[in-house]
Every structure is written in structure tokens, then in C-alpha cells.
Amino acid sequence: MKRLDTREPNFETAFTTLLSNREEQGQEVHKPVADILAAVRKEGDAALCAFTERFDRLPLTAQQLAFTAQEVEQARAKVSPELLEALDVAAQRIESFHKNQLPSDIRYTDDVGMTLGMRWIPLDAVGLYVPGGKAAYPSSVLMNAIPAKVAGVRRLAMCVPTPDGVINPLVLAAAHRAGVTEIYRVGGAQAVGAMAYGTQTIRPVDRIVGPGNAYVAEAKRQVFGYVGIDSIAGPSDVVVIADSNTNPRLIALDLLAQAEHDECAQATLITPDAAFADTVIQAVEAELRVLSRAAIAGASWARNGAVLICRDMQEAVELANRLAPEHLELMVDDPESLFAHVRHAGAAFLGRFCPEAIGDYVGGPNHVLPTSRTARFASGLSVFDFMKRTTFLSGGPDALRQIGPAAVALAQAEGLEAHALSVSARLDVLAASTPNT
Numbered sequence: 361m362k363r364l365d366t367r368e369p370n371f372e373t374a375f376t377t378l379l380s381n382r383e384e385q386g387q388e389v390h391k392p393v394a395d396i397l398a399a400v401r402k403e404g405d406a407a408l409c410a411f412t413e414r415f416d417r418l419p420l421t422a423q424q425l426a427f428t429a430q431e432v433e434q435a436r437a438k439v440s441p442e443l444l445e446a447l448d449v450a451a452q453r454i455e456s457f458h459k460n461q462l463p464s465d466i467r468y469t470d471d472v473g474m475t476l477g478m479r480w481i482p483l484d485a486v487g488l489y490v491p492g493g494k495a496a497y498p499s500s501v502l503m504n505a506i507p508a509k510v511a512g513v514r515r516l517a518m519c520v521p522t523p524d525g526v527i528n529p530l531v532l533a534a535a536h537r538a539g540v541t542e543i544y545r546v547g548g549a550q551a552v553g554a555m556a557y558g559t560q561t562i563r564p565v566d567r568i569v570g571p572g573n574a575y576v577a578e579a580k581r582q583v584f585g586y587v588g589i590d591s592i593a594g595p596s597d598v599v600v601i602a603d604s605n606t607n608p609r610l611i612a613l614d615l616l617a618q619a620e621h622d623e624c625a626q627a628t629l630i631t632p633d634a635a636f637a638d639t640v641i642q643a644v645e646a647e648l649r650v651l652s653r654a655a656i657a658g659a660s661w662a663r664n665g666a667v668l669i670c671r672d673m674q675e676a677v678e679l680a681n682r683l684a685p686e687h688l689e690l691m692v693d694d695p696e697s698l699f700a701h702v703r704h705a706g707a708a709f710l711g712r713f714c715p716e717a718i719g720d721y722v723g724g725p726n727h728v729l730p731t732s733r734t735a736r737f738a739s740g741l742s743v744f745d746f747m748k749r750t751t752f753l754s755g756g757p758d759a760l761r762q763i764g765p766a767a768v769a770l771a772q773a774e775g776l777e778a779h780a781l782s783v784s785a786r787l788d789v790l791a792a793s794t795p796n797t
């Protein structure tokens with residue numbers, strides 16, 4: 361863990377290193393991912409089965425790639441009524457938030473009598489990547505699938521790795537709750553390749569969404585253009601801005617809640633109070649002695665953890681904006697006043713009793729968020745990722761008479777004669793059919 365103070369002379373150098381460490385390091389996985397994608401494109405199911413055996417230690421035949429409806433039902437039957445109820449609470453809240461996101465079409469008639477507009481249309485087929493290497497994510501099933509359903513996508517194909525053939529039954533129960541019926545036990549870059557290019561068993565999709573590790577993120581990057589992707593959601597990160605009125609153990613737990621995802625996860629505390637910072641560091645160390653995922657969380661905290669001591673809350677927000685975190689917690693007396701200055705964060709959590717983990721499961725907004733500082737230009741998963749827009753123009757002779765000559769002039773200026781003629785020939789037709797006044 362790095363403890364930095366903005367008043368120290370070497371702070372800017374150390375902070376710049378911290379920033380560059382946060383950016384996605386795809387280079388070392390570029391070649392293996394390219395090889396996997398090429399093999400899946402060439403050999404289809406056979407490559408999927410081979411990679412699944414190699415990386416997930418699961419020997420499979422092509423017929424076993426998809427979960428059957430019976431397997432889903434059997435898994436669902438293993439889940440307790442309490443957990444199914446919790447899943448339902450989450451699903452309802454996620455659905456309600458994403459319904460509120462649905463955009464409206466535009467249609468209006470302007471002063472030349474032309475009708476203009478834009479229609480939102482759902483995608484035909486999307487691929488949902490649900491991570492499953494180091495932990496199972498039933499919540500990510502809901503976060504991927506529900507916005508797609510709300511947007512009106514017709515076909516949802518879901519890929520989830522099952523290391524050693526083990527699947528958390530709640531993952532399949534969540535898919536069932538969200539209405540996903542096409543589910544494959546494939547993960548990593550090979551799953552992304554299958555959904556992009558198609559295999560004998562998995563039909564290609566139009567867009568692939570969902571978080572995953574460095575292999576998944578790099579594979580999405582490499583298939584982009586052939587299919588659409590959402591933002592790159594890789595290893596989780598959090599920045600917590602806290603004042604000393606906050607219980608240090610609660611802050612330590614929030615930092616560890618990100619750290620326990622992955623050794624590559626990044627947890628950062630920013631506070632103006634140096635003594636408070638040290639108490640939180642001690643609390644993190646104490647929790648690491650008892651946490652069940654201490655091996656992962658401890659490695660993440662040691663490698664990527666950071667505590668930044670700043671002059672005041674204004675400087676805290678400036679540092680957070682530069683870090684552009686996936687999650688930003690504002691654990692202070694008046695979070696709204698700080699939030700007004702936040703410009704780069706995937707999701708913000710306002711108030712001491714609104715921890716990020718609530719947003720992971722039951723808040724309602726999506727937890728698939730831009731990581732690795734991409735919140736500077738990207739946003740979390742939403743219904744917009746499952747829709748596209750078609751604009752339209754509808755006009756008659758009157759509108760053409762009024763705006764056509766300007767189009768002719770511009771086309772001629774660009775030297776595009778057919779463009780100019782396509783408009784001027786119509787103007788000629790109208791002139792010939794209109795009696796002189």
C-alpha cells in the first residue's frame with residue numbers, strides 16, 4: 361500500500377505513477393488473446409472445448425457447451441427461498457431503475473414543413489459475459505440481462521466460465537429470473553470470440569457486454585468493430601473520500617470490499633486527516649487477519665492500495681477526478697456539496713450509510729462500470745448499450761424548394777456533381793410542374 365501526502369515534494373511524481381498503474385495494461389495479454397480469438401474463429405466449437413479444458417479444467421463435448429433447461433431448473437431448486445427472495449428484491453430494483461432510463465423518440469415538424477426525428481431501436485442479439493474465474497457473480501447476471509430485456513433485445517446469449525465444472529446455482533437462478541435461456545459454460549477470451557464470430561453451437565451476436573478479467577477485456581477490445589462492445593469493465597476499483605467523523609472500520613471494510621474481488625483490484629482512501637488515515641490503515645490490517653478472502657484482498661491492498669492525505673476536501677475531489685474511479689464513495693457530512701464538483705466517476709455513493717456494496721447488489725443503478733480510469737470518457741452499462749438510433753427526415757416539395765438550393769450550392773462546392781444533380785433535378789421537376797406566378 362502506498363501512503364502519500366500532497367504536501368510532500370515528491371507527491372506529484374508518485375501520484376503520476378499511481379495513475380499510470382491504473383490504466384489497463386493490455387499489452388502482455390494481447391498476443392495470447394489474439395491467438396485464442398483466431399483459433400475460435402477458425403475451429404469453432406472444437407477450439408472452445410479445448411480452451412475450456414485448458415483454462416477451466418473442464419473436458420467438454422460440443423453438445424455440453426450449453427446448459428439445458430433441466431440443468432437450470434435443477435440449479436434453481438438448490439437455491440434457498442430466502443436467496444430467491446433476495447434475488448427478486450435486486451431484480452425488481454434494477455428493472456425499475458433501468459425502465460426510468462428508457463429514452464424517448466424525437467419527432468417534430470420544423471418551419472420549412474420538414475418532419476425530422478430519431479427512433480430508438482433495440483439490438484437484435486447481445487452477448488452477456490458473466491465473470492466466474494475467481495468468484496461467481498449472480499448479481500452481474502441481473503445487471504447485464506435486465507437492461508437488455510428492458511431495452512427490448514430479442515436474443516440474449518450468456519457465457520459464464522465454470523472452473524472445474526462448478527457453477528454457482530444462484531448464477532443460473534439469476535439467469536432464469538432475468539429471462540435468459542441461452543447459457544454457455546464458456547469463459548475468457550474464447551467466450552468473447554464465440555459470441556463475436558459464432559461457432560457451430562453459438563450464433564454470433566451484435567454486441568458483447570459485461571465485465572471480466574484482463575483476458576476478457578482484451579478480447580472485447582480486439583473484436584470491437586466486428587461487433588459492438590460496452591465500455592471495458594475490468595478489475596474493480598474504488599476511491600473513498602472520508603472525513604474523521606467516519607468510523608474507520610467501516611471505511612476499511614469498504615476498501616476491502618473492492619480489494620477482495622481480485623489481486624488487480626484497486627482501493628484508495630483520500631482524507632485530509634493524517635491520524636484518521638493511519639487508523640483506517642490499522643483497521644484494514646486487522647480485518648485482513650480475519651477476512652475469508654484475505655489472500656486476494658491482502659495482495660490487492662499490498663500491491664495497489666493507496667492512502668492519500670490531502671489539504672482539504674476540495675483537493676480530495678480534485679484527486680478523485682484525476683483518478684476517475686469506477687466507484688466513488690463520499691463518506692462525509694455533506695456529500696451533496698462534494699458531489700457537485702465530481703466530474704469523473706462511474707458511480708457515486710453519497711453518505712456514510714450508502715456503501716458501494718449496496719450498489720453492487722440492490723441499489724438499482726448498474727454495477728458494470730468503467731474501470732481503469734475510463735470513467736473520464738465512458739459510463740456504466742445502461743439500456744442505451746442495448747439500443748441504437750435511426751434518424752429520419754420526411755419532406756415534400758415545399759421543404760425541398762426552401763432548403764434544396766443550399767444543398768445544391770454545398771454539393772457543388774464539394775465537387776460532388778451527382779449530389780448536386782440529385783437535388784437540382786428534383787427542383788427542375790418541381791419548377792416544370794408549377795405554373796409561373
Ligand SMILES: NC(=O)c1ccc[n+]([C@@H]2O[C@H](COP(=O)([O-])OP(=O)(O)OC[C@H]3O[C@@H](n4cnc5c(N)ncnc54)[C@H](O)[C@@H]3O)[C@@H](O)[C@H]2O)c1
Pocket residue numbers: 392415416490491492493494495497500521522546547548549550571572573574575576593594595596621622624625727728729731
Ligand atoms: N466492473 C464490474 O462491473 C465487475 C463486476 C464483477 C466482476 N468484475 C471483475 O471481473 C473480473 C473477473 O475475473 P475472473 O478471473 O474472476 O473471471 P473471468 O470470468 O473474467 O475470467 C476467467 C477466465 O479467464 C481465462 N483465463 C484465466 N487465465 C488465463 C490464461 N492464463 N490464459 C488465457 N485465459 C485465461 C479463462 O478462460 C477463464 O475462464 C475481476 O477482476 C472482478 O473484479 C468486475
Ligand SMILES: N[C@H](CO)Cc1c[nH]c[nH+]1
Pocket residue numbers: 497499500596720727728729
Ligand atoms: N464491485 C463489482 C464491480 O462493480 C461488482 C460486484 C458484483 N458482486 C459484487 N460486486
Ligand SMILES: [Zn+2]
Pocket residue numbers: 596617618621717720
Ligand atoms: Zn463488488
